[in-house]
Amino acid sequence: MIPEIGHFLLIVALGVAVLQFLVPSWGVWKGDARAMAVGQSAAQVQFALVFLSYLCLTWAFVQKDFSVTYVAANSHSELPLMYRISAVWGAHEGSLLLWMLMLAGWTGAVSVFNRRLPADITATTLAVLGAISIGFLSFMLLTSNPFDRHFPVPADGKDLNPLLQDPGLIIHPPMLYMGYVGFSVAFAFAIAALVSGRLDGAWARWTRPWTTTAWLFLTMGITLGSWWAYHELGWGGWWFWDPVENASFMPWLVGTALIHSLAVTEKRGLLKSWTVLLAIIAFSLSLLGTFLVRSGVLVSVHAFATDPARGVYILGFLAVVLGSAFSLYAWRAPRLKSDGDLAFFSREGLLLLNNVFLVVAAAAVFLGTLYPLFVDALGMGKISVGPPYFNAVFIPLTAPLAVLLGLGMAVGWKRAKLKEVVRQLRWPAALAVLLAIVLPFLWVDGIGFAVFGGVLLGCWVLLTSVHDLWGRVRAKRSLLNGLSSVPRSVWGMTMAHIGLGVWVLGVAFVSLYSVERDVRLAAGESAELHGYQYFLRGVDPVRGPNYDADRGTVEVTRDGASITILHPEKRLYRAQQSVMTEAAVDESPIRDLYVALGEPFDNGDWSLRMYYKPAMQLVWWGGFIMFFGGILAASDRRYRLTKLAQAPVGADGKVGA
């Protein structure tokens, strides 16, 4: 009964979504205030319906209702409760329901928090979100109903994909979807700006916190996904340039560009049509990611089970939503006039350059991801594009970004003097060069051109960020006074930039100085890697809730002192008979010690794979710090003040960035 209720609630939600699209649209067209106001109640009712429907599916999983096809395919009687709850989004149908829940949540939030916006902007925004909602709800109801039943009821389920039975994967998809779906809000605001023809500093100020929030979730989602791959795939890598990873990375790059161009639009009233275009593209890429992952046009490790009918539907949906958005853009964007000129050597000029690099980087990723598809469609054969292409293209495109970042913070709005900037930045620059020489020796015991370059860029970003903050604090009477006078959006910006610097340092060290070794060990033997002794005490059988594992006990010592005991596992999941590697990692900011079990030999020996990975943690820390910076920036009080939100555009360069 419960699954039928869930199904019914979705159908009702679709009806409400149609209302949410049609009534406010009509209201905006006729100028009818009561019709415009319908959008808000519809959005809230829709959220309640989708949320209850989501609970129904969760209930089916918790109760192990294997008469529901989706539950039977993705759960098992022995699956622990935690994974039964997260299995809701373990495959296509349920993850779509999660997508929908997020969309309804974002829409509900817009309806609650944006009461002070002009009525027509709110109404248009909610109508656009309603239209997107119609698309996804009907997609789910027509091609991918998670509540479908099947008879006879199987005795047991097929179990959740063992790759997904990991704590990291419990929160990774919700974070990622929050990010993807969050860009729908910026998209809807962009459409509202085009429809109303009003795009000013106030519009940018409404859009910024929503965009930053979507971005911070996407940042966290990508970081967690990478963390998961590192721990679960058992081969020490953390980014593979896989189509599905790229599908999440492209909106991130464009979203990052959007955050920066919104700052220019808010402060200086420039780059208006460009900002709107970025908002449309960021969401387009989110939708495209959904298409790539679910239609099967590209081969990926992570892809969902595919079905051509779904591909056709999403393609049609993409055509309708993006087709109308880009047509509207072509029609209305020429009317968006800039409120002034753009000088190249100014903060807005450098931010524009930053946008160019970010968008070109996104385009390079896009090209590499879709190139096999293009070439195949043109009948020119089948090819694959691998990590060598991405590394060769991506690094040269992103290195200038780090340089620009440091400069941009020191350069003022409108117009700046190069001499003044050089004078300000000579100490951070000199210190960065010094650190780039010293740090590699301390950290990884070596130096080369590549590591020097990487560390230089990382330190440059870190030091210029701190320097910028120091400049703001120093002007005040006391340290405490100075620190408390810095607005939260500036703290957020500084944190996000520091996160990037930390991330660059981590990437430079870990990709250039990782050491790995494969050994064959019998119980009681040990092997050495990078000064650490790995002593294999033994490998014992362990019985987990839904798997059987061989669990190794590896004691790590250095110069006789015990460092840690690691337990890498090789699990055989009983229901699917698939083998998974659980690597064991001893983490510290300085280095990761990583051990994975390989294959057993006939005489009871084991092959072991060991890694020494310097600064691996900095890569995750970088992501977390950016995430945290995003929270600070999005929660700045000026976004919450009614008065400020309605104030005319200020050209003050002091507040925020």
Added chain:
Amino acid sequence: MRFLIPAALLVVLLVFLGIGLTRDPREVPSPLVGKPAPAFDLALLGEPQRYTQDDLKGRPVLVNFWASWCAGCRVEHPLLVKLAGEGVEIIGMDYKDTDEAARQWLQRHGNPYRRVVLDAQGTAGLDWGVYGVPETFVLDANGTIVYKQIGPMTEQAWTEKIRPLLQGQKS
């Protein structure tokens, strides 16, 4: 006019995606199906002699293109090890890879291959029409390609398509 560029690009993209949908990379059979295996003459991993397409004749075999850098290969690997254990002959074509990386990879994950052919330059892969690793070709005793699996080998593909083909060969 320049404001129309994004819309124009979108149309181009949608056309390509539409064509992409009709060409499911996993489903579309290779033009090589029904034809003899393309010629190659390459070195083997850990063995002194060379290996050619003629060595594939005489019994049904699976020819699996893989690489140590390939993500999908690790996904299908346990299944290949299982099949090898059941007596299925699998020839590995190590695609655009180094000997050392391949050796380490096999040591770590187990070696399901009767022979590992080193296609370091990817020339054989080009002739065989490899789109991306992993790909698995099913050859009959005459050395004719009878099926091609694109992407990781799955339990389903094995039981529903490949095993019946191989059984048909033996009887």
